[in-house]
Amino acid sequence: AETESLNVGLSNGNLIASQGVTNFSNTLQYLTIPLKAGYVILDRKLNLTVNSGMATNILIGSSLNNTDGGLQNYGGSTSGNDSFSKTYFDLLTSIELGYRLLDKYHLSLEPNYRRAINNFTSEGNALTGKPTNFGVSVGIKYEF
Secondary structure (H helix, E strand, C coil): CHHHHHHHHHHCCCCCCCCCCCCEEEEEEEEEEEEEEEEEEEECCEEEEEEEEEEEEEEEEEEEEECCCCCEECCCCCCCCCCECCEEEEEEEEEEEEEECCCCEEEEEEEEEEEECCCCECCCCCCCCCCEEEEEEEEEEECC
């Protein structure tokens, strides 16, 4: 499968054959729009909320660069690269721990888990992937 992917890359003119080892950096940039709902378990000075929902991830930029000699771009951009889907979706869940600072302001700590519903690679791509992410959000929240 790796040889087939390399041959496809060479035939498309995206890669240049050379001898030796070459290192690449593949960078993707997404705009993520989450939509989630929560159930408040504890609502006092210290609060606890369980959240669940979905996020839309929109590809806003991608690049494939040679990191060995001065970051040469190999044509990987959203306008010229069809390797990645323009949009993919995540299911998300989190537990939000909050501390009430003032009447409507909360300091929050939110460990979260996200799992892709569909592949972030396009149908024509030999590689497939459904990203899974663990993360932590920290911030100040205002309740309306």
